[in-house]
Amino acid sequence: MTDKDPLTKQIQTILEQIHFYSTHGDAEAIARHFLKAVQNHTIADSRDLLAWCFKTFGREDTEHVVKALTAWPCPVCKKGFEQCDLCDGSGRSGPDMLCETCMGLAVIHCRFCGGSGLSALESLPSGLRLTVVGTRAKLAAKRIRVVQSELNGLSHEPKTANSKSKPSKTLLILNVLLSRLEGCLDEIKRMGPIHRRYKFLLGQIAA
Ligand SMILES: [Zn+2]
Numbered sequence: 001m002t003d004k005d006p007l008t009k010q011i012q013t014i015l016e017q018i019h020f021y022s023t024h025g026d027a028e029a030i031a032r033h034f035l036k037a038v039q040n041h042t043i044a045d046s047r048d049l050l051a052w053c054f055k056t057f058g059r060e061d062t063e064h065v066v067k068a069l070t071a072w073p074c075p076v077c078k079k080g081f082e083q084c085d086l087c088d089g090s091g092r093s094g095p096d097m098l099c100e101t102c103m104g105l106a107v108i109h110c111r112f113c114g115g116s117g118l119s120a121l122e123s124l125p126s127g128l129r130l131t132v133v134g135t136r137a138k139l140a141a142k143r144i145r146v147v148q149s150e151l152n153g154l155s156h157e158p159k160t161a162n163s164k165s166k167p168s169k170t171l172l173i174l175n176v177l178l179s180r181l182e183g184c185l186d187e188i189k190r191m192g193p194i195h196r197r198y199k200f201l202l203g204q205i206a207a
């Protein structure tokens with residue numbers, strides 16, 4: 001590697017950045033640097049992108065990249081929600097009336113990401129999209145099972161003033177997770193028959 005080879009030098013720089021932020025557990029910085037490098041064509045987005053990452057970054061840092069893109073958030077909202085504009089986030093439409101739009105929750109699902117809280121899959125490099133879809137679907141399915149068991153636990157708990165708001169919050173979280181699964185399903189359907197091997201994901205999600 002010499003200074004005469006600018007692209008290789010740029011790739012060396014991104015490689016060092018990815019490794020540095022992986023070591024420091026900074027997923028936000030990993031995704032930001034990686035996406036920027038794809039955007040300015042330092043890294044070529046192709047069908048072989050995952051294989052290229054393994055070869056260039058090594059297994060561990062590639063896993064960090066996939067993880068970071070999996071969690072890359074929606075640029076508009078906070079975890080899938082935005083303030084209900086009808087009640088200005090108060091949850092009430094009058095002194096004794098709950099806001100009908102947000103059912104008193106003060107927030108509604110983000111209209112930009114459909115409530116998933118995550119970046120649109122189309123905004124991610126096409127060469128890694130399938131891997132990200134698989135990881136997002138797996139994570140969402142896993143968390144849905146946790147939330148389900150929490151809801152089961154709540155129904156057996158004795159009622160206290162404190163536990164009143166718990167089911168609503170849990171349902172909000174469940175909605176976010178379902179919205180993530182829905183996004184993954186849409187993407188898998190959109191990818192079409194070439195990705196038949198990922199049909200098992202559909203089965204897992206439907207189960
Ligand atoms: Zn409202």
Ligand SMILES: [Zn+2]
Pocket residue numbers: 074075076077078080081110111112113114115116117118
């Ligand atoms: Zn959003």
